[in-house]
Structure formats: C-alpha cells, structure tokens
Amino acid sequence: MKFPESIVSLINDFKHLPGIGEKSAERFAYHIIDMDKEDVEHLAQSLLDVKNKIKFCPKCNFITEDDECYICSDKTRNNELLCVVEDVKSVVMFEKLNVYDGKYFVLNNLISPFDKIGPDETNIDDLINNITTNNIKEVILAIKPTIEGEATSMYIEKLLEEINKSTNKNIVISKIAHGIPLGVEMEYLDSLTIELAFKDRKKIS
Amino acid sequence: MKFPESIVSLINDFKHLPGIGEKSAERFAYHIIDMDKEDVEHLAQSLLDVKNKIKFCPKCNFITEDDECYICSDKTRNNELLCVVEDVKSVVMFEKLNVYDGKYFVLNNLISPFDKIGPDETNIDDLINNITTNNIKEVILAIKPTIEGEATSMYIEKLLEEINKSTNKNIVISKIAHGIPLGVEMEYLDSLTIELAFKDRKKIS
Numbered sequence: 001m002k003f004p005e006s007i008v009s010l011i012n013d014f015k016h017l018p019g020i021g022e023k024s025a026e027r028f029a030y031h032i033i034d035m036d037k038e039d040v041e042h043l044a045q046s047l048l049d050v051k052n053k054i055k056f057c058p059k060c061n062f063i064t065e066d067d068e069c070y071i072c073s074d075k076t077r078n079n080e081l082l083c084v085v086e087d088v089k090s091v092v093m094f095e096k097l098n099v100y101d102g103k104y105f106v107l108n109n110l111i112s113p114f115d116k117i118g119p120d121e122t123n124i125d126d127l128i129n130n131i132t133t134n135n136i137k138e139v140i141l142a143i144k145p146t147i148e149g150e151a152t153s154m155y156i157e158k159l160l161e162e163i164n165k166s167t168n169k170n171i172v173i174s175k176i177a178h179g180i181p182l183g184v185e186m187e188y189l190d191s192l193t194i195e196l197a198f199k200d201r202k203k204i205s
Numbered sequence: 206m207k208f209p210e211s212i213v214s215l216i217n218d219f220k221h222l223p224g225i226g227e228k229s230a231e232r233f234a235y236h237i238i239d240m241d242k243e244d245v246e247h248l249a250q251s252l253l254d255v256k257n258k259i260k261f262c263p264k265c266n267f268i269t270e271d272d273e274c275y276i277c278s279d280k281t282r283n284n285e286l287l288c289v290v291e292d293v294k295s296v297v298m299f300e301k302l303n304v305y306d307g308k309y310f311v312l313n314n315l316i317s318p319f320d321k322i323g324p325d326e327t328n329i330d331d332l333i334n335n336i337t338t339n340n341i342k343e344v345i346l347a348i349k350p351t352i353e354g355e356a357t358s359m360y361i362e363k364l365l366e367e368i369n370k371s372t373n374k375n376i377v378i379s380k381i382a383h384g385i386p387l388g389v390e391m392e393y394l395d396s397l398t399i400e401l402a403f404k405d406r407k408k409i410s
Contacts, residue, residue: 002275003297004268006254013248018236019229030294031223032255033268040256043218044249049211050237051245063209063238070207089235092208 007033059130061106061123062091071095071104078102080137084127084156086110086149090142102140105130110148111155119155128159131171138172145178145196212238264335266311266328267296276300276309283307285342289332289361291315291354295347307345310335315353316360322353324360333364336376343377350383350401 007029014025032040056062057069064070071077071091081102085091091104109122131139139160143149153175160173179197180189212234219230237245261267262274269275276282276296286307290296296309314327336344344365348354358380365378384402385394 003300004259004270006251006258006270007268010248010251010255013244013251016236016240016244016248017233019232024224026294026297027224028222029255030292031221032252033259033293035221035256037256039218039221040252043215043221044252046211046215046218047237047245047249047252050215050234051240051242053211054209054238063212065209065211087235088238089231092231095208 056106060104061088061108062104063088079134081140082131082134082136082138083140083142086143086152094142102138103134103136107143107152110143110146110152112148112151114147122152124152124156124159127156128163131160132163136171138174140174140176142176145192261311265309266293266313267309268293284339286345287336287339287341287343288345288347291348291357299347307343308339308341312348312357315348315351315357317353317356319352327357329357329361329364332361333368336365337368341376343379345379345381347381350397 010029010032011022011025014020014028015022017025020028053065054063055065057064057072059068059072062069062071066073078101081100082105083094083100083102084105084107085094086107088106091106094100094104105127107122107124107127109117111117111119111122130136139156141153141156143153157173160171163169164171177200178193179200180186180193186194215234215237216227216230219225219233220227222230225233258270259268260270262269262277264273264277267274267276271278283306286305287310288299288305288307289310289312290299291312293311296311299305299309310332312327312329312332314322316322316324316327335341344361346358346361348358362378365376368374369376382405383398384405385391385398391399
C-alpha cells in the first residue's frame, strides 16, 4: 500500500519512545494530523529545545539548562547529606514529594557483572570525589534492590568504610528502607520485598 | 522546584497525545534526553512534515500528500464498490489486511443527537454525491455498531433507498457482518456483540 511517506516516517519515529509499539505509534500519528498546527509546532520545538539545552550537572549529573543544576546551586539545602540514586527520574520523584532537602548524586551506571559493567564503567570515582571534597557527613543509598543495585550499593559502602578507616573520618552510610508499601494488598507484592520486610523488621516494644 | 523549563514544556506537550498522562509523558521526556540528537531531530521534522504535507483526499477524505489519495487514483481497483467508514484508521486497517479492493468514503462525523450532530454536520451529502456521480453499484457500510454508528448507517440506508426508488437505480446496500470474533473467549465479549451474533445467525443446514 502506498501510504503517505510522512506518516510512515512519523509512525517509525514514535516507535523509538519507550513502550510504544506499532498500534500506539499509529494512534499518535493520526492524532497529530487532527491536532492544531500550532500545538504540533510547539511539540517539535520542545523536542529540539530539550536536546539542545539540557545538560548534565557536572557536580551531581542531574539535568539542567545552566552550568550547575538548581539543587547543587541552592545554598539553603543541607550540604552535608548526599543521596545516591540510579537515575534522573529518582531525583525528580523525591523532589516532587518534597521529602528530602540534601544534595544528590546520580550514577550513570549500576555495576552489572552480567552486562560486563564493572566499577570502572560507572562514575563511582566522581561520587567518592564529591563526598570527600564536599565534606559530606551522611551518604544515603537510594538504589533499587536488584542484583545490580545491591552490588553497586555494597561496592560504594566498602569504599566509604575504607575511607572512614584510612582518614579517621566518620561518614555515616545509610540506605533507604525497603519493605511493604502502604495501602497495597500483600498478595500482589513480589517475594523480594516481603523477604526484605521480614529481614528489616523493627522491634516496637 | 525549579525544574528545567524545556523539559517541563516537553512533558506538557507529550500529554496532548492520546492516552498519555503525566507518568508516561515524563518517561518519554527523559528518554528524549538519552536519545541521539539525530533521532530527535528526525522526530521533530516528521511531526512538522505530517502537519505540513498531509491533506485529505477531496474525493474520499482519506489522507494523502498528493491532490488525490492513492486509492482514489488507482485505476485497477473495483470502481463500483464503495466502503463507508468512520475514520482514516479504518481504511488503514482494511488496506493492511488486504481484504477489500473497492473504493472508500471516510465520514467526518457520525450522527449523534446527544452531541447535537445532525446529518447537516456530517459529510453525508458528499457521500451521496460520490455514489451517484461515480455510478457505484454497492455501498458497504463498515461503521461501528454504537448508537451513533447505527443512527448514521440507518440514515444513509434510507437516503439510498429513496434514490433507488426515485431514479430506478438498484444500488445494493450492505453492512459488514458483526458477530463473535475468532479465537476469543466468549465470556470476555460485550453483550451487544453477542446479541448481534444471535440476531444475525446463519442457517447452516
């Protein structure tokens, strides 16, 4: 079928978006035809703007349009707390919830023996450098508890313990709590979560 | 939170796509950051191309980049068959499946008393004009069997019956079969489908 080329091209482009297959890409494309020209132009410009303006903060790797991200340049935040996360999305989520007022460090990779990603393929060196030069008092590991996440957390933990020993520093290392989320039916939870909830149980009396 | 403006703008734009809420829009936006610059530029250009190049065929309302769509300009197709559909997507689906080789007519609206869309707010006049001037022998109604779809089908049927009477023509009016689709568990089907399947049952012996 000699389908209009511009539509075929757009459908193929939409399939690059995460979780978008043929059907959804087609649905988006037909919707674009019906959209106001102004709105489509705005979307096209936003795409180019993001690609041209967004950089990664040299201190923490969070996204920014400036030389430094708004979190790193905020003097009112707690400078002694550093939360280590695995992606930009985690920072966005924590910031939206307004549950934390320290600084962040975004890892670019998790250690993954299966994918041949060792510590050298990550930016953990930069993390350690950030911790020591900024005089961080507590490092909070907020990485998901998968095999890769746990391997990465353990590696960072070990490095920090060595630093504590060799420099007589006392950097606190903590991990966000894993366990049963609130308002969720127990039966729908995965076994790892339940296992962790038992392991990390708290004495209440 | 002082989130980079370009990302906020892109997330809002993505929310214009059908079925895309805040979470999916964010997911798309972060993915754009990680995509190759070339691919993002291609997507932006495809969006503009679709908006600038796609027109509706003056004969059948299907999409085209030319003066006439590829179906209307195809001399090898059956010129005496006209399939009436409610949207461009239906044409694409039928064409992909390669189950029909006649012409199409895409309605711009279905008659809907609830939404105050009467026959005058549709392009049914153009449809009738198409049928009479092109000497169509059979009109196949392929509109979904909702209240609006049935009202529209019945209205077209009535008009064609009147034309048959007043001009002594004998245009055949047919409707694609509704019923139980193949390979589907009966229990998941809606009651209207099952009702239609009983109503339109075929004698087999």
